[in-house]
Amino acid sequence: MAVTIQDVAKAASVSVATVSRVVNNIPLVSEDTRQRVLAAIEDLGYEPNEVARSLKVRKTNTIGIILDDITRPQYTTVSRGATDACWMYGYNVILANTDSDEEKEESYLKVLLQKQCDGILVINRKVNDNFAEKLASADIPVVLGTISDKEKKFTRVSIDNVKAGYDAKKYLYENGHTDIGYIMASREYYTVCEERIIGFNKAADEFGINAKEEWRIEAVTTKFADNDAVEGYDAMEQILSSKQLPTAIFAANDEIAIGAIKCIEAKGLKVPADISVIGFNDYWISEWFKPQITTVSYPMYDVGAVCARQLIKKINSGSKELNS
Structure with missing residues (x-):
């Protein structure tokens, strides 16, 4: 038979109301009494009814x-x-x-x-x-x-995603790149991508960076594919069909960056010799992938x-x- 609050009250020689106050951390109980009730709860193995308790204190934790x-x-x-x-x-x-x-x-x-x-x-x-x-x-x-x-x-x-987009573009510029594109999810459906694109464009204007329309790819659907690497591959393939190629790509995340790199190499080009790629989020796989991905760290945890x-x-x- 389950232990009841009445059993605890009897064992601790207190009222049911006192046991309830202790269980719900309500004041007006002396420390000596509180310890006696807690000891009785432990000895008897009493488990308070959380549903009833939450109704009383209006909190479910x-x-x-x-x-x-x-x-x-x-x-x-x-x-x-x-x-x-x-x-x-x-x-x-x-x-x-x-x-x-x-x-x-x-x-x-x-x-x-x-x-x-x-x-x-x-x-x-x-x-x-x-x-x-x-x-x-x-x-x-x-x-x-x-x-x-x-x-x-x-x-x-x-x-600050705007600053992150700006800093990524600035990093590429400081490493000698002036022809830079990006692969992002649709800004209409992703708040963070919208903000990073704002930062990207701000850096482009400030540093006079060339960012042709055909180098700027956003997903046309409401979300990326189940496999972002596939989406990155397909988007990069579209960029590589341009008459003039960018020297660097900023990807929305590291999975997309992996797909983009795979596509570049499949076309006989080298990363970073021909086209550099920078990812975002600093997933663990970015360190183990070859070539190792340069990425913007995001303290997600x-x-x-x-x-x-x-x-x-x-x-x-x-x-x-x-x-x-």
Whole structure:
């Protein structure tokens, strides 16, 4: 038979109300009494009813994470940082993969609210206006990881992607390149790519860099292929069909860079002798790939951890401010 709160109260010679206060970390219990109750809980192996407890204190110590696709390296690493931080602060996590599908996003948001999550962390490609309104009306703390909404309503944790795009272009320029192209996901569907392109164009204007239209490739679909390396290969093949070739390519991530390099070599050209390629995110594979990929480092694990800490801070402060 399961141990009840009444059993604990009897063993500790206190009232049921006192046991409840100890379990829910409510003050007004002396330290001596609290220790006696805790000892009884441990001796009897009492497990509090978390559902009943959450209804009473209006807190479930659960965070919902809405993300695009856990199998993609960037989301895997950011999510790991977030879940590790949640564990450290005593929070459980519910993960929801949406594939950037609006119907899934709204459906999973409803589920997480029904599960009474204390807060929501969104790690997606972009937050569209409709989903942003749904999040705003949820009336619980929300933090965006790596992305931002159009109206900048929500707290966001990310690197400066505009500066990252600028720095990548500047690096190539300082290494003697003036004819530079890029392979990006569609800026319409990826917040980070839109920002990196802004930085890329800013550097192009500042340093007088040639970036022909045919060297600038964006995905025409809502998302890259299941294999970004394939997308990188196909995009690079399109660039190599140009009459004049660039001397360097800036890729949206390291997988795309790998595909681009494979295509360049398949056409009988050498990297970096004929065309240099710079990736983004600093995936582990970039160090082991041959030729080794020059890449922009992105502290994805740290971004995830900071996201979680920001969200927990909001939860504990009781803040309903969206961007704070």
